[in-house]
Amino acid sequence: MGLSVAKPGTPVLLQRSDADIFAATLAGRYAQGVDNPKLAAQAWARAFFRRTSDLELYDRATAANFEVGNLGIVVRMAKLVAPDARPPKAVLALAIEALGQGRYQDVVRALEGQKFSPSLTQFANHLRAYALLGQGQGSKAYDLASQVTSISELEDAGLMSRALILVRAKRHQEAVALFEKARSLEQDSPAGLRFYSELLLSVGQRDKADALLVPLAGRGTVKASAFTGALARVRAGEKGNLAIDVQDHVAIGLLTLVEAMQDSRPPTETSDLLFLLAFLHPTSDEVSAALGQHLASHGYDELAEPYLARVSSVSPDFVATRTELAWLVYARDSKQALLEARGLAAKYPSSFG
Numbered sequence: 001m002g003l004s005v006a007k008p009g010t011p012v013l014l015q016r017s018d019a020d021i022f023a024a025t026l027a028g029r030y031a032q033g034v035d036n037p038k039l040a041a042q043a044w045a046r047a048f049f050r051r052t053s054d055l056e057l058y059d060r061a062t063a064a065n066f067e068v069g070n071l072g073i074v075v076r077m078a079k080l081v082a083p084d085a086r087p088p089k090a091v092l093a094l095a096i097e098a099l100g101q102g103r104y105q106d107v108v109r110a111l112e113g114q115k116f117s118p119s120l121t122q123f124a125n126h127l128r129a130y131a132l133l134g135q136g137q138g139s140k141a142y143d144l145a146s147q148v149t150s151i152s153e154l155e156d157a158g159l160m161s162r163a164l165i166l167v168r169a170k171r172h173q174e175a176v177a178l179f180e181k182a183r184s185l186e187q188d189s190p191a192g193l194r195f196y197s198e199l200l201l202s203v204g205q206r207d208k209a210d211a212l213l214v215p216l217a218g219r220g221t222v223k224a225s226a227f228t229g230a231l232a233r234v235r236a237g238e239k240g241n242l243a244i245d246v247q248d249h250v251a252i253g254l255l256t257l258v259e260a261m262q263d264s265r266p267p268t269e270t271s272d273l274l275f276l277l278a279f280l281h282p283t284s285d286e287v288s289a290a291l292g293q294h295l296a297s298h299g300y301d302e303l304a305e306p307y308l309a310r311v312s313s314v315s316p317d318f319v320a321t322r323t324e325l326a327w328l329v330y331a332r333d334s335k336q337a338l339l340e341a342r343g344l345a346a347k348y349p350s351s352f353g
Contacts, residue, residue: 021050021057028060038302041065045073052080062090066272068303069291071096071279088116089272093279095127099134099250100280107131118149119265123273126161126257130250138169153264156185160192160256167195167242168249172203182260189259190226191252191286194316197230201240209234223293225348226316251281255290267298278307285315292321301328319348 024047031040044061051057058081065073071093078090086094091114098106108131111124129145132138145162148155159182166175179196182188193216200209213234217227244252254277262270274291281287292307308325311317322344330337 021047024050025057028064032064037064037068041068041070041073045070045077048077052077055081055085058085059087062087066090066093066275067268069271069275069278071275088114088120089276092116092120092124092127092276095124096276096280099127099131100247102134104131104134118151119154119261119269122149122154122158122261123254123257126158126254129165130253133165133168134246138165138171141165142169151264154261156182156187157260157264158257159185159187160189160196160260161253163192164195164249164253164256167199172199175199176203176205187260189256190223191259191290192256194227194230195252195256197234198240198242201234201238202242203240206234206237209240223320225319229316247281248284248286251277251284251287254280255286259290262294267294270294271298271300283310285311285317289315289317289321293324296324296328301331304328319344 024043028040028043028047031037031043041061041064044057044064048054048057048061058077061077062074065071065077066089074090074093075097078086078094083091091110095107095110098104098110108128111128114124116124125147126145129141132141132144142162142165145158145165159178163175163178163182166172166178176196176199179188179192179199182192193212197209197213200206200212210231213227213231217224217231255274258270258273258277261273271291271294274287274294277284277287278291288307288310292304292311295301295304295307305325305328308321308328311321315321322340326337326340326344329340
């Protein structure tokens, strides 16, 4: 056919850029083969940045970096390809970045016309709703977040997120009713329940807040310790604190959605959505605790540790996350883990942990 075939032993000369890409892809395949997702993510990203026109490299690099939560890299890569070539989760990462920076119109533009799976459609709708809320359009935000999906078990998953939208729109009594509906349908989440107790205090329903928290704090588990502090505040006569900043409010609202969806979604999709929330709000104790505990419960110990360690000592999740972290450390350094456990026991003697 007019083509010459290289003889055995004939060296094949590669351009420097080709050689770099070849080396990076080999490293990526090797890292995946030996189950080293962090190394794989770095290698595939390096290969893509060498040849940004290669959509196969882009897809591999995006998937690998999503797996380990390198959302900053995912956003950088997404901006280098045409909008119609971006996978759905990369589009969500761009929208999350815009939402965190207060670029609400860019959130709408990023999501406009995109096709997602039913659960990701629900998440995207709530992203757009919080962007509308940021523009002072509370009613439109609530209506958008109320749109149902084609999956019946997800229809009620957004109840607590919608309740938080109502709180932001200062429709407190409607929010109380929606929180109660979420509880009756078992579509609640730890973050949402704690916020609900603050809402009850703020509207003067202290007895109802007490009744909400008593059974949650008395479950006799490490995670139940997250509700004991809230219960103590109720009984000390403190007022509810709804004046959290916008970023915290959005992160908690979206977290309630993800936590409500997680039982009906694959663990990897829950991880991806929690990584998105950690990218939105890197200093949120609520998000860091949820992500660290989720990763640890599914065997991603190395990825879980920094998120568990990120939770501050003033967080109601501190004891639970530090207990989880001590168990992870124990696998490689039992002495250090025991030191940390003794420190926790001394400082929090009444904690079940």
